[in-house]
Amino acid sequence: MLRKIANPARLLTFQRTMASTASTGPLVRTELDSQTGYATVILNRAPVNSLSLEFMAEIIKTVDELERSKIRGMILTSPSSKVFCAGLDVLEMVNPSEDRLRSVWRNLQDTWAKLYGTSFPTVALINGHAPAGGCLLALTCEYRIMCSNFSIGLNETQLGLAVPPWLQKTMRNTVGSREAEIACIKGTMFSSEEALKIGLVDELAADKGEAMHKACNYLDTFKNMSPYARSATKLLLRNKKIEDMKRAREDDIDRVVKNVMNSDFQAGLAAYLQSLKDRKK
Numbered sequence: 001m002l003r004k005i006a007n008p009a010r011l012l013t014f015q016r017t018m019a020s021t022a023s024t025g026p027l028v029r030t031e032l033d034s035q036t037g038y039a040t041v042i043l044n045r046a047p048v049n050s051l052s053l054e055f056m057a058e059i060i061k062t063v064d065e066l067e068r069s070k071i072r073g074m075i076l077t078s079p080s081s082k083v084f085c086a087g088l089d090v091l092e093m094v095n096p097s098e099d100r101l102r103s104v105w106r107n108l109q110d111t112w113a114k115l116y117g118t119s120f121p122t123v124a125l126i127n128g129h130a131p132a133g134g135c136l137l138a139l140t141c142e143y144r145i146m147c148s149n150f151s152i153g154l155n156e157t158q159l160g161l162a163v164p165p166w167l168q169k170t171m172r173n174t175v176g177s178r179e180a181e182i183a184c185i186k187g188t189m190f191s192s193e194e195a196l197k198i199g200l201v202d203e204l205a206a207d208k209g210e211a212m213h214k215a216c217n218y219l220d221t222f223k224n225m226s227p228y229a230r231s232a233t234k235l236l237l238r239n240k241k242i243e244d245m246k247r248a249r250e251d252d253i254d255r256v257v258k259n260v261m262n263s264d265f266q267a268g269l270a271a272y273l274q275s276l277k278d279r280k281k
């Protein structure tokens with residue numbers, strides 16, 4: 001459940017209607033508490049918040065809007081009781097047109113860059129599983145609070161995908177070189193408790209209410225600090241990585257096209273999709 005806001009009149013909800021979504025309502029919902037200036041961004045692409053081209057475009061637009069609104073902090077979460085974000089929409093990888101594949105990858109790069117380089121403080125409230133692109137979203141935030149009994153990690157190699165350099169660097173920056181190297185190569189999925197142990201998340205919470213409380217506590221630490229000094233320091237720390245990604249982005253896209261258009265990869269993906277279905281039987 002989302003944190004109750006004392007005065008509902010203070011709650012501004014930005015809503016956008018998106019085409020081609022199976023979710024109820026907008027793909028991304030933003031609730032702004034005008035008392036604190038904190039925005040809760042709720043990823044809302046049922047059933048598992050998988051990242052399609054349009055969904056990522058919506059996340060990017062939302063962050064742009066929040067930058068313009070001069071918010072004091074953002075909490076990124078999901079309305080699901082089981083999944084924070086299931087990563088890239090695997091259907092985007094099934095025999096895609098090259099043009100769409102390039103656009104999907106470009107949007108993933110931009111989603112990462114936008115969230116990684118926000119001027120305001122960000123917390124991922126990971127209230128469910130966060131494989132691959134779900135872990136990526138969490139890693140872009142400054143602080144991660146994870147509910148117990150879920151899993152998180154960069155499991156791309158398990159699917160036959162290479163982890164792009166900019167994502168490897170983000171992981172390395174968070175958990176250190178050795179842990180990142182082993183985790184990326186093996187495609188390890190960590191339990192919430194293991195993730196805390198290696199520093200992939202910063203705190204655990206018993207449930208979403210507790211996680212929300214902890215998220216607000218993190219954002220409150222900046223209450224009396226100059227937003228300029230805070231964000232300038234963050235961007236000095238992070239901008240080079242964003243610029244590096246942008247410089248190499250066309251090579252990155254070419255590599256992904258080669259990876260995904262490969263017939264061995266497509267055969268492996270078909271088997272993977274079948275295994276997702278079989279798990280339910």
Ligand SMILES: CCCCC/C=C\C/C=C\C/C=C/C(=O)SCCNC(=O)CCNC(=O)[C@H](O)C(C)(C)COP(=O)(O)OP(=O)(O)OC[C@H]1O[C@@H](n2cnc3c(N)ncnc32)[C@H](O)[C@@H]1OP(=O)(O)O
Nearest residue numbers: 050082086087088089090092093104129131132133156161
């Ligand atoms: C397009 C360009 C690609 C280029 C790639 C190159 C390099 C990539 C490097 C890094 C970037 C990131 C990559 C990725 O993110 S790849 C995606 C990785 N994600 C996964 O492997 C997650 C798979 N899903 C699960 O493990 C589980 O679904 C879950 C998230 C743990 C949730 O389990 P739960 O039991 O709650 O739900 P279901 O399994 O029943 O799922 C419900 C429903 O959703 C479908 N689904 C699940 N995950 C995805 C997904 N990622 N994309 C699309 N659809 C997904 C699932 O099949 C079910 O559908 P159904 O119709 O059967 O109800």
